[in-house]
Amino acid sequence: MKVVTYNVNGIGARLPNLLRWLGETTPDIVCLQELKAPQEKFPESAIRDAGYGVIWHGQKSWNGVAILARGTDPVEIRRVLPGDPEDSHSRYIEASVRGLIVGCLYLPNGNPAPGPKYDYKLRWLDRFIQHAAQLVSNPSPVILAGDYNVIPTERDVYKPERWVDDALFRVEVREAFTRLIQQGWTDSIRKLHPQATLYTFWDYFRNAYGRDAGLRIDHLLLNPALAGRLVAANVDRGVRGWEKASDHAPTWVELSE
DNA sequence: ATGCCGTGGAAACCACGA
Numbered sequence: 001m002k003v004v005t006y007n008v009n010g011i012g013a014r015l016p017n018l019l020r021w022l023g024e025t026t027p028d029i030v031c032l033q034e035l036k037a038p039q040e041k042f043p044e045s046a047i048r049d050a051g052y053g054v055i056w057h058g059q060k061s062w063n064g065v066a067i068l069a070r071g072t073d074p075v076e077i078r079r080v081l082p083g084d085p086e087d088s089h090s091r092y093i094e095a096s097v098r099g100l101i102v103g104c105l106y107l108p109n110g111n112p113a114p115g116p117k118y119d120y121k122l123r124w125l126d127r128f129i130q131h132a133a134q135l136v137s138n139p140s141p142v143i144l145a146g147d148y149n150v151i152p153t154e155r156d157v158y159k160p161e162r163w164v165d166d167a168l169f170r171v172e173v174r175e176a177f178t179r180l181i182q183q184g185w186t187d188s189i190r191k192l193h194p195q196a197t198l199y200t201f202w203d204y205f206r207n208a209y210g211r212d213a214g215l216r217i218d219h220l221l222l223n224p225a226l227a228g229r230l231v232a233a234n235v236d237r238g239v240r241g242w243e244k245a246s247d248h249a250p251t252w253v254e255l256s257e
Numbered sequence: 258a259t260g261c262c263g264t265g266g267a268a269a270c271c272a273c274g275a
Contacts, residue, residue, distance in 0.1 A: 009274080010264050034274085036265060061265055062273070109275060149275075162258090168275060203275070204262040215275075247263080247275085 001255045005145040005218050007033040007248035014246055015043055021239055022050050028070050029097050031104035031145040035064025059090035065104045069097045083127035105146035110167030118167050125176045136183045141226035148219050150177045156216035168217060185221040188233040188253045200235050200251045209240050218251040229255045
């Protein structure tokens, strides 16, 4: 079973690429981020015609997350991250699919740092860590997949020295990610490729993809009940080279049944 | 060192992203 996270950077602009990629790779479960579409403008029929059940939480212009499941309908558990009724951003959705609990997240970017956007990112991270603490010890298999907007270590960025003051790489953010992992989560890509240079995002400008000036910021975390089923993990980096590509590439795990 | 590009929505530019 293949589970993928893919920040599409606009479901409207990306729909042709998304449908092509679904057809070529037939993933079983897909977590999408940055729909940038209001709830009523999500292309539900195109996704269903491609063979996927889907739930989504849209928002006008920004954010937005979705969970797709091939041949079945995800059963929604929640569509907001608990802990702040004032938070109006569509950044989290959670469902039960094929015996897994799937959390799909789009963590705030946080730039510029310091500032109110960075404060929001740190608060969101704290809430997420609290929620993850409830999930990690769940006897059911759980996967938390999404755009974390966190560069975990120096190995995960092409020039770490240029990113030390950035909201994706600042010490507080890396420490928060470490706290999350230390709850007992497995960072799938790093577990199977401890030394490799593997990026999931490349800027649109300065020929970042051509130079491989990338970041690893899209992650798939497995709880202990699921970690033993991890058999492969990688990035479909070729998709980043397609015409009209998102700046992120699909990032995936293969799980034994 | 830098949104230099891309998207969406409103308005013919701007906010936002990482």
